[in-house]
Amino acid sequence: MDIRHFYMEKGQGKPLILLHGNGEDSSYFEKQIEEFAQYYHVYALDTRGHGKTPRGDKPFSIRQFAEDLLGFMEEHGIARAHLLGFSDGGNIAMVFAIRYPERVDRLILNGANLNAKGVKPSIQIPIEIGYKIAKKFAGKSNKAKLNAEMLGLMVNDPDVPIEELGRIHAKTLVIAGKKDMIKEEHTRLIASGIPDGELEIIDGNHFIANRNAAAFNEKVLAFLKSE
Template sequence: MYEFQPEFVRCGDARIAYYDAGRGKPLVLLHGNGEDSSYWKAQIPEFTRFFRVIAVDSRGHGASEAGTRGLSFELMAQDLKTLLDTLGIKKAYVLGFSDGGNLAIKFALMFPTYVDKLILNGANVEMFAGMKPHFQLPVCAAYGALRVLGRFSQRAARKRDVFGLMVYPYGVVMDDLKKLTMPTLIIVGEHDIVRDSQTKEMAARIPHCRVEIFRDGDHFVAAKQPSRFNRTVVEFLLGR
């Protein structure tokens, strides 16, 4: 991924991989569905100039084990708390992309004292109403096929569990966002797969929130517009 090697922490029935680099205030990076911490390869060299970066491979992703209890955002939020407790970190900046943004929301609701500032890149609350049909319908179709194939293939079963994170509600509703009292930044692309109405409603519910829309950007603005993305994140976190 980059020059750092993963470290591991035991979280119940699974070993969770993370990458720890840089010095300063901790900044946790959470990747999207089906990805791993390598998604942040254009961010980590820049962010480590200012922060101690902790990039986590979510349960069932990358170098992290899936365990035996299936995958859920609640379980992954517990994993993140265990990781931070193991590292002696009681408060951090948290940046999540896509499913990682949903995980960041779940974590911030479950363990609010751990989150200093929150950045949500391409996150959503409502799985169907929040996503554009050209994305969500194929995801649901693929999940249905994987449910069948998963009966015969362990590999398909693992992929089914990962896809399921994009299909089922994750225990958060819009009204819950009122509880996110930490400073929050939402980043989306002008042509994101998240509906504009979803982003606007989320921003309206979060008490201290602003939205940054990347012109001509899609869902993957961190990878495709890294200079602007990195500058936006650093300026928000440092209060510039």
């Protein structure tokens, strides 16, 4: 690999890998790590170009991040793990589970989307405008280039055809907030497209793991411990 991930690690037991969202880092899961580490060996990663993990030279895309995750698992001798991804982290986990179903035990997708059409227009339209502006100035400013890459993840990725969800073998929890930036019908579409998928909609917005942590953690742990 051309990068080494920064990550936080705590607990013992089955591996549980946490993947944060766009422009964030592993600290997003500050309200999950301690609690989940009572039952699992938790790894919270900083994605390529986020937090303390370097950008590297490879493409800045959800599919590359999924390959990075495979590299991380191989580097740490993790044959199979539970995956919990939020927002773009959910998209990484989803793509990974499609590509490497044998490496995923249980899958939790929080605020994930198949494509940009799954995001509410009030959120997506400003993102696309910002992306076009940043892309225009990317050749003149490194800051604009980095901004274009970040926004590009929300414009061009993950672009997963609904049919590909059928390749996910893991028992999957799709969870979102009642006022999420992802359209509820889109979240329901993802849950229904995964063969062993189940859906939970709880109080809150896109950031339920942080702002409604008690309810979120309860749902996730109940799912992971279920038969």
